Amino acid sequence: MKTYLKDLVEINGTKKSRRFAYFIQFLIIFSVITFSIETLPDLKPQTRVVLKAIEAFSVIIFTFEYLARIYVADSKPKFVFSFFGIVDFLAILPFYLSFGIDLRSLRLLRMFRLFRLFKLVRYNKAMHHFANAMKLAKEQIILFMIITLMLIYFAAVGIYYFENEAQPEHFSSIFSSLWWSIVTLTTVGYGDVYPITVGGRIFTFFILMIGLGIVAIPTGIISSSLTKAVEPHDDEKEDKLK
Structure with a gap:
């Protein structure tokens, strides 16, 4: 049985x-x-x-x-x-x-x-390759997530000090500034909260540049790991053909 x-x-x-x-x-x-x-x-x-x-x-x-x-x-x-x-x-x-x-x-x-x-x-080989790639890149992804959380907090603190006096309704505290920080670093940019001071806009420019890198980095990590995950299977196929 x-x-x-x-x-x-x-x-x-x-x-x-x-x-x-x-x-x-x-x-x-x-x-x-x-x-x-x-x-x-x-x-x-x-x-x-x-x-x-x-x-x-x-x-x-x-x-x-x-x-x-x-x-x-x-x-x-x-x-x-x-x-x-x-x-x-x-x-x-x-x-x-x-x-x-x-x-x-x-x-x-x-x-x-x-x-x-x-x-x-469980039933898809391509998904298996992706799961293996995530396992291979686990440490890098965890490190990336920690750095990202640190940057989000740093951005929230920075914009709070630049914009608190000018826009107390939107940037009343660091916690309320976290929404702007997340939206900006992920380059979503809803436009519901934005800086109006010169210092805040300059600060936002640098945060946006960092945000572009944040979007690109995990793509590189996963694609590299995916290549490593697929290569052993390709080698097995070649051995069988020989």
């Missing part, structure tokens, strides 16, 4: 494994579509009943898949606390919580159903 389930739920190239993988992928996409349909206003009661039945069926299948993967895992704790283990768990969690909690009062829990989309990563 364990061998049969292992061949079924794990991606190993067999016919039944591929069929199960295609079925799960279809169910993921179908359940996400029905989740979107649920948000339509003025749905008929009969339609809501059908949507709930589809949701229940999907969760039953996802629960079976989750328990089967735990059962066949070589290290059960390792799978449970792995990325895919957590995603599988969060994908079914809202359904079971709905029996004891009114999800209308905790609407945020419904968003956990979107974790089903992350289940697709």
